Amino acid sequence: MTENSERRVISVIVVNEASVLSRITDLFSGRGYNITSLTVAPIPDSKYSRLTIATSGSVRVIEQITKQLHKLIPVLRVYEHADLVEKEMAMVKFPITENLSDINTLCEAYNGKIVNVGENVIIAMVADEPKRVENFLKVIKRYNPKEIVRSGAVALER
Amino acid sequence: MQISGAQMVIEALTLEGVDTVFGYPGGAIMNVYDEIYKQDKFQHILNRHEQAAVHAAEGYAKASGKVGVAMITSGPGFTNAVTGLADAYMDSIPLVVISGQVPMSLIGTDAFQEIDAVGISRSCTKHNYLVTDAKDLPRILKEAFYIASSGRPGPVHVDIPKDVTAQIAEFDYSQPVKLETYKPHTKGNPRQIKKAIEAMADSKRPLFYLGGGIINANAAYEVRELVHKTGIPAVETFMARGVLAHDDEHLIGMLGMHGSYAANMAMSETDLVIALGARFDDRVTGKLSEFAKNAAVIHVDIDPASISKLVNADFPIVGDVKNVVNEMLEISSKIDVSKFESWRETINNFDDLHPLTYHEDSEKLKPQWVIERVGELLGDDANISTDVGQHQMWTAQFYPFSRPRQFISSGGLGTMGFGFPAALGVKAAAPQQTSVNFTGDGSILMNCQELMTAVEKKLPVINIILNNNYLGMVRQWQTLFYDKRHSETDLSVQPDFVKLSEAFGGIGYRVSTKEEFDAALKDAVEKDVVAFIEVIVHRLENVMPMVPSGGSLFNMMLLEKKEK
Ligand SMILES: Cc1cc2nc3c(=O)[nH]c(=O)nc-3n(C[C@H](O)[C@H](O)[C@H](O)COP(=O)(O)OP(=O)(O)OC[C@H]3O[C@@H](n4cnc5c(N)ncnc54)[C@H](O)[C@@H]3O)c2cc1C
Numbered sequence A: 001m002t003e004n005s006e007r008r009v010i011s012v013i014v015v016n017e018a019s020v021l022s023r024i025t026d027l028f029s030g031r032g033y034n035i036t037s038l039t040v041a042p043i044p045d046s047k048y049s050r051l052t053i054a055t056s057g058s059v060r061v062i063e064q065i066t067k068q069l070h071k072l073i074p075v076l077r078v079y080e081h082a083d084l085v086e087k088e089m090a091m092v093k094f095p096i097t098e099n100l101s102d103i104n105t106l107c108e109a110y111n112g113k114i115v116n117v118g119e120n121v122i123i124a125m126v127a128d129e130p131k132r133v134e135n136f137l138k139v140i141k142r143y144n145p146k147e148i149v150r151s152g153a154v155a156l157e158r
Numbered sequence B: 001m002q003i004s005g006a007q008m009v010i011e012a013l014t015l016e017g018v019d020t021v022f023g024y025p026g027g028a029i030m031n032v033y034d035e036i037y038k039q040d041k042f043q044h045i046l047n048r049h050e051q052a053a054v055h056a057a058e059g060y061a062k063a064s065g066k067v068g069v070a071m072i073t074s075g076p077g078f079t080n081a082v083t084g085l086a087d088a089y090m091d092s093i094p095l096v097v098i099s100g101q102v103p104m105s106l107i108g109t110d111a112f113q114e115i116d117a118v119g120i121s122r123s124c125t126k127h128n129y130l131v132t133d134a135k136d137l138p139r140i141l142k143e144a145f146y147i148a149s150s151g152r153p154g155p156v157h158v159d160i161p162k163d164v165t166a167q168i169a170e171f172d173y174s175q176p177v178k179l180e181t182y183k184p185h186t187k188g189n190p191r192q193i194k195k196a197i198e199a200m201a202d203s204k205r206p207l208f209y210l211g212g213g214i215i216n217a218n219a220a221y222e223v224r225e226l227v228h229k230t231g232i233p234a235v236e237t238f239m240a241r242g243v244l245a246h247d248d249e250h251l252i253g254m255l256g257m258h259g260s261y262a263a264n265m266a267m268s269e270t271d272l273v274i275a276l277g278a279r280f281d282d283r284v285t286g287k288l289s290e291f292a293k294n295a296a297v298i299h300v301d302i303d304p305a306s307i308s309k310l311v312n313a314d315f316p317i318v319g320d321v322k323n324v325v326n327e328m329l330e331i332s333s334k335i336d337v338s339k340f341e342s343w344r345e346t347i348n349n350f351d352d353l354h355p356l357t358y359h360e361d362s363e364k365l366k367p368q369w370v371i372e373r374v375g376e377l378l379g380d381d382a383n384i385s386t387d388v389g390q391h392q393m394w395t396a397q398f399y400p401f402s403r404p405r406q407f408i409s410s411g412g413l414g415t416m417g418f419g420f421p422a423a424l425g426v427k428a429a430a431p432q433q434t435s436v437n438f439t440g441d442g443s444i445l446m447n448c449q450e451l452m453t454a455v456e457k458k459l460p461v462i463n464i465i466l467n468n469n470y471l472g473m474v475r476q477w478q479t480l481f482y483d484k485r486h487s488e489t490d491l492s493v494q495p496d497f498v499k500l501s502e503a504f505g506g507i508g509y510r511v512s513t514k515e516e517f518d519a520a521l522k523d524a525v526e527k528d529v530v531a532f533i534e535v536i537v538h539r540l541e542n543v544m545p546m547v548p549s550g551g552s553l554f555n556m557m558l559l560e561k562k563e564k
């Protein structure tokens, strides 16, 4: 993106109704904003859902994103997080022939463990800050990961 | 009351005070049309194309200040209407557009005339709905009217499957709209308003930058009062023509790409921009980094997303411009009116240097003369719409507008084909006034089928076709920036416009002198039937002055000076 593009996490509280997600993603694609990751889930005991969107842009772009999001009729609130706790989950499939205890130790360092063991593969998961998850994924490259899935970030203001 | 979805539509429109609906029937909306047949609460105007129906609803909304309503069928009916939705979205026009959809059970099966209508309209409406149960219909229609007309106005699209229009459910329209997630901010922050007034009092060269939001807010007369009380000069956007009367001594003129030299120089030299309901469009600002470079900015807008979108606001005020201006009026006596005398003199000197004018140097009529002449003959009484192109810019430059809602034109989308159907809507809303559409030989063909609507519904719109045998605006750019390669803009091959109008039962005139024009206009006004007045004008006239695309406002291409 343009000058001084910065990563930002935005939470959006929306009415839980048909097509609300496409309203949000259309806004991003229509106005040329990018989405690094997006997670959605209903907020318990309410008619609202919470979206966590990781995006990037200059200060002006981020300000426009929050204003444009707010303009959508089913959007209740938009938080552009300054001080937040942010977590992301990742799951990785390894061949069972790799060094399992090394993998387990690594996972533990990133709040995770081996969650499934099959005949040919094991599945490990970690849950940590997105940057650290990134790091984890770099480190485990040498164990020949067969498949990697990331959840996208969720965040709460401190 | 237990009624069908189709009956609910009629009831809701009636309760909303709708007196005119523009539309075109088809399979998926037939249940509603059946109820239209049975009722006498509002008139239905059958346009001859769905795009025209939506433009007519826009014209109606603009002229009346009410919500415009259009009704169309699914599939091609809807896709034809999309240009109208997009146009209304860009120009913030309140509309409710109701479309039929295939029955719920067929949605997603590629059924006959099925198209994902809400998927398409999402990005060109303020909001949209797919109704899945008739019991939701009263709430949805009520919300649609509320959303369309409140805050920053805009089009709302309601898509109703055919089986929902047949379904019987309870109709109760008395519930107030309850939208927890939509609460437009209408009252400006008093502290910010006070600071803004102080900034005006302190500035040496302040300038009002008046925008279309003032017309939306019905605030033109309050703004006139503020301008007069403060003595601060003003420029208008294209969308704000008529906010100040053309002969107001404080009005410098229109700014922007085809604005006047004085207006653009004033914007370049000001130390305080006071933007009221204007959105810093690229046609207005030219090169952003050079726009009002040394000025602080007060920005009043009801849409927070308009503020600091393109130009940073030092005094952002979110609110309805009418409320804000009223508050400003209460404390405006702090401003010393005499203080801006020398600033006004500077601006007057700019105007003397390069006034907005044209040369009568050709055998052929000059298009600008025609527009000025209509102004002299009809002036205040006429409502003016336009199509898109050179004729549109000349109308904005040379017509003597004297009141808000007098000028209706497609600014944001620039939709050729807008003018004639919009003028029909204007005429339906204000039948006592003459409705004139300035159009081009290119644009008029994009909705000329509306001659039939005009004849049938006795909507005697006068279309003045400024015929230059060119897609003139594009030709102008080719002349100036593409080394005169006039690629595909020559319209030498043309219909007989007089016969075209006559074929539908309208009247037609072809004129090429001043006398002929006067006689034709006089006759058309008296005849009270839709008219085409084709005026043969000088082919190669350019709209001047001009800020080349991406250039700075102070670097204008100017009209060549001629010795008198
Ligand atoms: C060929 C061509 C050339 C053009 N050249 C020019 C040109 O030279 N100069 C020019 O000015 N334009 C020109 N235009 C038009 C231009 O594209 C824009 O449509 C126009 O400049 C926008 O005007 P505006 O800023 O007044 O905004 P509008 O589109 O009228 O927007 C209104 C603003 O007011 C706000 N608002 C709405 N209601 C309220 C309320 N109740 N209270 C407060 N705020 C409110 C809205 O949020 C919005 O920000 C041209 C168009 C075409 C097709």
Ligand SMILES: Cc1ncc(C[n+]2csc(CCOP(=O)(O)OP(=O)(O)O)c2C)c(N)n1
Residues within 6 Å of the ligand: B387, B388, B389, B390, B391, B392, B414, B415, B416, B417, B439, B440, B441, B442, B443, B444, B466, B468, B470, B471, B472, B473, B474
């Ligand atoms: C639907 C649409 N298509 C294309 C354009 C691009 N365009 C802008 S002005 C113009 C020429 C209009 O010609 P005419 O109606 O004769 O008006 P003139 O400029 O000659 O006065 C064109 C093609 C447009 N604005 N709208």
Ligand SMILES: [Mg+2]
Residues within 6 Å of the ligand: B389, B440, B441, B442, B466, B467, B468, B469, B470, B471, B472
């Ligand atoms: Mg032309």
